[in-house]
Each structure stands twice: as structure tokens, then as C-alpha cells.
Amino acid sequence: MTKFSLIAGIAGAALFATGAAAQYVPGSEIVGQTVQVETNGVVNNVTFQPGGAASITTPSGNVVPASWTASAGQLCLRTGTASECFPYNQPFQAGQPVTATSSCGATSRWLANATNQPAAPQQRQAGERG
Template structure:
């Protein structure tokens, strides 16, 4: 009978760790693409639809619709109307029904997603040599 080697023991540990490493990473904006959020700033609440492909619509309390675009990258969520752009610090995924306070160079705003997209399923790793 031979003693198990350190390499065999280490391989067993790697098999336990691999599923954790295979989980999908959060992609900023993925949870809110196709969703409408309520954005309150300076006492005014606008509805902001964040469409696929970076297209957005801002609907004011009076019903005016302003076409816009949006991006979520490098720790920022940005809205651009063509006349103005504002970018807020964005480091965590939105959770449905939980307001988030985001800060830009123009102040703070409370963002509320009524619903969010489900996270992507975990990445499946191919079975190992023995699996």
C-alpha cells in the first residue's frame, strides 16, 4: 500500500475549489438592462428606461420623454442626453426594491429598480479526468 502523495491531495482540494471559481462574474448593468428605474434627485423623480444596446429614455413627472443613451463601465453608470452627460459611481449590482444612493459630480440621486434581471447561470466546467 502506498501513501497518498501531496500532489494527489492537492488535486482533490482543487476539485473542491473549482466550482466556486466557475461562478459567473457580475457584469455592471446586466441586472438593469431592459428595466425602468425611478431616479430621485433634488426632489424630482424621473423614470429611466435602460434599454439594450445602450439606448435609454427618461420620462419626467410631467410626461415628457427625453431620448438618451447609457453605459455601465469602469465603476460608473452614465446617462447622456446629447445636451448633457452625468455619471454616477456604480460598484454594486442593483437589487429589486432596494434604493441605492449614487453620487456624481453634480450631486447624489436615489435610484430604485422595481425589478432586476436574474444573474446568469454559473459557468459549467468540463468534467475532469476522473469526472
């Protein structure tokens, strides 16, 4: 996409991340969660669904179907043929806003109200003999 931001074009949005975890799968902390994204004073809600599906809800209530990926230090959103990527090197943390500039040059503030907790390490059950 050129100078016009995909998310700003929908009504304003964006994304980034912060935090760290062992055996971390990029994006796992936001699967099933909604992130508020503010671009140019407009707040959209981006819901990250399992399997790479997403939806962007505009302030007027319109829902725009989208898809998302998180890999190679980038979190990318796609709607139709438009795509926009954001730096993404660490997981989001609930309540901690992050400002990021997208591949389209739009600066946005991302706020995850909730995040998924990393999976607890599995403990081995002692066998019959110990």
C-alpha cells in the same frame, strides 16, 4: 457638465448600485428595466434598453432620449451633449434604494423595482458514454 445636474435639469434623476455576482457584466441587471430616480424631490423614470439606449420619462410624461454605459466603476447617462456619471461598483437589487452623488455634484436616490437575474451556470449534458 458643471454644477447643474444633467438629470436634475431634465426634471431630476440619478443612479448607483448594490449586490454582487460571478461573471457579472456591469448594467446587465437593469437592461430592459426601469429605475426610479429622485433628485431634489422630483422623480424621473429611467429605462435602460439593450445596446446602450435609454429613455428618461419626466413626471409630466415627456420622454427624453438618452444613452448609457456602465464600466470602470461608473454608470453614465448622456442626453445630447450633456453627460453625468454616478459611482457604480455593484449591481442594483430590486427594492433596495441607493443614494449616490453624481459627477455634477447632484445627490439622487435610485430605486430599481425589478432587476434581471444573473444567468444560471450552464450544466454539461452527459454524453452517450457518461
